[in-house]
Amino acid sequence: MKKLKITPIKNGTVIDHITPGFAVKVLHVLKIPESTSSVVSVAMNVKSRIGKKDIVKVENRELDPKEVDKIALIAPKATINIIRDFEVVEKHKVQLPDEIVGIVKCSNPTCISNAKEPVKSRFLLVSDDPPSIKCYYCERETEDIAEKII
Numbered sequence: 001m002k003k004l005k006i007t008p009i010k011n012g013t014v015i016d017h018i019t020p021g022f023a024v025k026v027l028h029v030l031k032i033p034e035s036t037s038s039v040v041s042v043a044m045n046v047k048s049r050i051g052k053k054d055i056v057k058v059e060n061r062e063l064d065p066k067e068v069d070k071i072a073l074i075a076p077k078a079t080i081n082i083i084r085d086f087e088v089v090e091k092h093k094v095q096l097p098d099e100i101v102g103i104v105k106c107s108n109p110t111c112i113s114n115a116k117e118p119v120k121s122r123f124l125l126v127s128d129d130p131p132s133i134k135c136y137y138c139e140r141e142t143e144d145i146a147e148k149i150i
Contacts, residue, residue, distance in 0.1 A: 006041045012059040014081040014088075015071060020045050022075050023054035025146040029070040036061055070103055072096045073131050073145045098125050100133060105148045111138040121150070 018026055023042050027033075032040055041057040054075075062082055063071070071078055072094035082090035102120040106113050113121040113135065122136035134141045142148050 006043055006055070006057060008086055009039070009041075009057050009059045009083050010086055012038070012057065012061055012083050013063050014083060015056040015058075015063075015075075016053070016079045016081060017048075018054035018056065018071075018075040018078050020052040020054055022146075023056050025074050026054075026056050026071055026078075029074060029146065029149045030058070030063075030067060032058070066103060068094055069097055069100065070149050073100070073104070073133070073149065076129055076131050096125055096128055096131060099123070099136075100125070103150055104133065104142060104145060105150050106135045106138065106140060107142050107148060108135065108138045108140040111135055111140065113137055 015026060021044065023044050027042065036058065038059040038061060043055040045052045046055060063080060068080060073096065076094065076096060078094045080092055080094060081088050100123040104121055104123055106121055108114070113119050123133040123142070124136055126132040126134050126141065131145060132141060133145065
């Protein structure tokens with residue numbers, strides 16, 4: 001039986017161990033396809049030794065720390081692999097920061113961070129798995145984090 005493979009990328013980023021079914025949310029927070037004209041490969045519900053996972057490969061793009069924090073909020077067990085000249089040159093697991101500033105919008109419409117004040121949104125980590133955060137200002141917990149990522 002033949003197996004289909006996603007072709008290796010020369011340069012870019014591979015996001016591995018994404019929660020099954022969450023690859024589309026990862027694409028959304030990375031603003032793909034609007035933010036890139038490079039090749040993007042997505043594999044969903046791939047069998048692995050620990051169950052199932054999703055994988056996203058983005059050619060010719062390395063993620064910035066803010067993008068990695070966004071991915072951590074959606075897929076806290078994800079691994080980021082930086083590829084250069086077909087080789088993995090850097091590999092690390094995402095980590096949720098204790099404080100998330102300016103990347104999630106508070107779900108409370110009357111929160112000071114949603115007013116026309118010059119205040120960035122600010123959240124504190126409540127739980128790692130599953131990710132749970134609460135607003136620093138109004139203390140409201142955010143339900144669907146992926147939908148509130150700015």
